[in-house]
Amino acid sequence: MRQRISIFIILAFCTSFFSAPFPPAEAAYLPLSARSFVVMDARTQKVLYSKSPHAKCAPASTAKLLSVMVILDHLDPDQVVRVPHYATQVQPSKIHIASGEQFYVRDLIKAMLLCSANDAAYALAIRSAGSVKSFSSRMNAKARRIGAKNSHFISPAGLPASGQYSTAYDLARIMAAAQKYPLILQNMKQRGATIRSLNGRTFYLKNTNKMLWDTGSREIIGKTGYTRAARHCFAGRIRIGSKQMLVGLMGAPRRANLWSDLKKMAAFPPSIGDSDKKKTKDPILVNRQLNSREKVKQIQTALKRAGYFKGPVNGNFGPMTLAATQKFQRAKGLNADGIVGVKTWTKLKVYL
Secondary structure (H helix, E strand, C coil), X not given: CHHXXXXXXXXXXXXXCCCCCCCHHHCCCCCCCCCEEEEEECCCCCEEEEECCCCCECCHHHHHHHHHHHHHHHCCCCCEEECCHHHHXXXXXXXXXXXXXXEEHHHHHHHHHHHCCHHHHHHHHHHHHCCHHXXXXXXXXXXXXXXXXXCECCCCCCCCCCCCEECHHHHHHHHHHHCCCHXXXXXXXXXXXXXXXXXXXXXXXXXXXXXXHCCCCEEEEEEEEEECXXXXXXXXXXXXXXXXXXXXXXXXXXXXXXXHHHHHHXXXXXXXXXXXXXXXXXXXHHHHHHCCHHHHHHHHHHHHHCCCCCCCCCCCCCHHHHHHHHHHHXXXXXXXXXXXXXXXXXXXXXHC
């Protein structure tokens, strides 16, 4: 019962708290499932898209990204760490390191960033600061220095703790700082790796970021996070050609929603969709990335009822659906880019 009450309080707190809003130019909207998110230009750190960017929510394992920075600020990657017994008692996810086992700092960092090992996070936190409490103080000091001022961290692993919270905006700020650490970026780009303790045990690590297996022209790296209260979270970076965007995302209902939201962020950069700017991508491809087959069926149904679409309602966004969308957009005074963005969808819904 106490656990249910705690989860309810966290969720209520997350949805009710807001600090000062962004200026209107920074408040563009994307149709994502996440409770809150921010997409930020990596060079200027201007907010491109956002939804409840300052809502305080549980960060889950995205906290490890801040923890790794604090660890690297105080420990050399080639130092040796002896695992304290306390670190072996934390709850999963973990790689099941043993009390007294020895590792290089860089290998436990790899375990933290790839497979989100909580035991590795606690072992390094205690080694670098002497105690979890002292380490969390360092985390909060670091967060303030890098501009993540609406966060408070208690667990080096991001495990549930009363009074621990962050925001989507702060997660993007944390990623902005993290990309200055070459070791962090190197690990974030690895799908998998093998580490060995100095005692001879071998550990196989697989990255929790499924987007690394996405074989498009984009690159999506970052740190995932999940608890029942936080749901699915992500702090990372999207790169499309020379353009880079920082991402903070919190509260995606399911894991599949997280990947879908990230794909939409990558497919919907500021110059695409319901804008007067030049298109930079194939509109058919963009629509297929933005919309599920069920959503495309709704689009086709609305276009058919509006008198613009003569083809089958089959959920396939192809040339016929594109042409109908462009005709509809021109008739409604919208930019006829063929992409069903927020403005186009708002007008289409009238026909459903």
